[in-house]
Amino acid sequence: xxxxxxxxxxxxxxxxxxxxxxxxxxxxxxxxxxxxxxxxxxxxxxxxxxxxxxxxxxxxxxxxxxxxxxxxxxxxxxxxxxxx
Ligand SMILES: [Zn+2]
Numbered sequence: 879x880x881x882x883x884x885x886x887x888x889x890x891x892x893x894x895x896x897x898x899x900x901x902x903x904x905x906x907x908x909x910x911x912x913x914x915x916x917x918x919x920x921x922x923x924x925x926x927x928x929x930x931x932x933x934x935x936x937x938x939x940x941x942x943x944x945x946x947x948x949x950x951x952x953x954x955x956x957x958x959x960x961x962x
Contacts, residue, residue, distance in 0.1 A: 882947045885940040892918070892935040897925035904934040 891901040900922025907917040909930060916934040920927045 882949070883945075884943045884947055886943070888939050888941055890935065890937045890939055892931065892933075894920040894922065894925060894927060895929065896920065896927040897922055900925050902929055902931070902935050904936075 894900040894902055897920060900920040902918035903921050905917045905919055909915040909917065913932055915930045915932055918929045918931060918935060920929070
């Protein structure tokens with residue numbers, strides 16, 4: 879039986895560890911280490927620090943609601959009608 883949960887998309891930023899004001903943006907340059915690392919630049923122009931992280935930022939994630947969605951008992955029938 880399928881159980882449906884709602885999700886909330888969120889954007890995860892990484893705060894610059896140098897200026898602690900800007901956010902790190904992946905430059906697209908990867909360092910071939912194991913695991914591979916991603917070069918980032920601080921988006922604050924006065925800082926512009928280069929930082930290497932294992933994960934590329936900004937990153938989109940989905941937060942899944944812990945409570946399943948509730949539908950009326952005939953939901954599946956309504957879904958079929960919507961498709962046809
Ligand atoms: Zn910075």
